[in-house]
Amino acid sequence: MTELYLVRHGETTWSASGRHTSVTDLGLTSNGVRQAESLRGHLDPSSFELILSSPRQRARRTAELAGFSGAYQPEISEDLAEWFYGEYEGLTSAQIHESDPGWTIFTHPTPGGETHGQVSERLDRVIERIRHAGVERAVCFSHGHALRALAVRWLGLDLMWGAHFPLDTGTISILGEEKDRPAMLRWNAV
8 A cells, every 4th residue: 555645734824823724825934934844855755656736835835845846846636725614714713613613624514615525525536546546655745624634534534533633734644554454654743
């Protein structure tokens, strides 16, 4: 089975303040640039046979700063875009809780946003593509909620379990196999 590396983009102004960011296309903060640059050397671009990225600039720039450019430039995949938050775009969880107490992206619907089924469907396409590519190592540059959802789908779990896997900016996680079963090999590593 493929080892799948998940890389969350570096910090943006909205991720630093806890604002939900999906379609708003923000660049990295100076700290986010440092986080992305610190990935260089921990990820050897030549060791990956499949390199994918969300279309958002924060994910693409993280890949570039981590050394994934030129011949190792990621293929852009719309399926790796962040969960679409609809009316909750730009809001913090505290602001959302004022009108929707107890809300989490993994357990509640999002007005005007993507459904759990839509997110599962597109991330299952990513998993299917990776598993059928026949590669030993793949890497995806993406976003916090999308990568958490991808991880739980890799493990064969319902999206609601994504709430139990916090994921910081500028981190690496690795999915793979243990005794012929999908497994999490490393999570939220700096």
